[in-house]
Amino acid sequence: MNMQEIQRNFHSKMLEFRAVDSLLWTERFEDAYNRTTEQHRDMLVVILKSGRLEALRVWIKERLEGPLRYASYRRLRELGKRENIHRWSRLDRDELLAALEKKGLA
Numbered sequence: 001m002n003m004q005e006i007q008r009n010f011h012s013k014m015l016e017f018r019a020v021d022s023l024l025w026t027e028r029f030e031d032a033y034n035r036t037t038e039q040h041r042d043m044l045v046v047i048l049k050s051g052r053l054e055a056l057r058v059w060i061k062e063r064l065e066g067p068l069r070y071a072s073y074r075r076l077r078e079l080g081k082r083e084n085i086h087r088w089s090r091l092d093r094d095e096l097l098a099a100l101e102k103k104g105l106a
Helices: 003-024 027-034 038-050 053-064 073-082 093-102
Strands: none
Touching: 003 027, 003 053, 027 053, 038 053, 073 093
């Protein structure tokens, strides 16, 4: 790795950290943070330490989505897959909600 590549990498990382900093001062972030649990705040710390802007955007979006009972079937299936719900692809909406509630996500 030459000096120019190091400078470019460092510069792009600093730009991403600046974007993360800007996002932290928005009302969206404040609303999302006020809806969190201790577990979500621990996740936030990991995201902030990594400086990943896209991960922070996803974290905010997930906090602002509201209760799972209002989520789309597609969203419930995505959560079922991510949380390793047994036979998530064969469950209907109510069964997915019950399984996610059992895992403490609803």
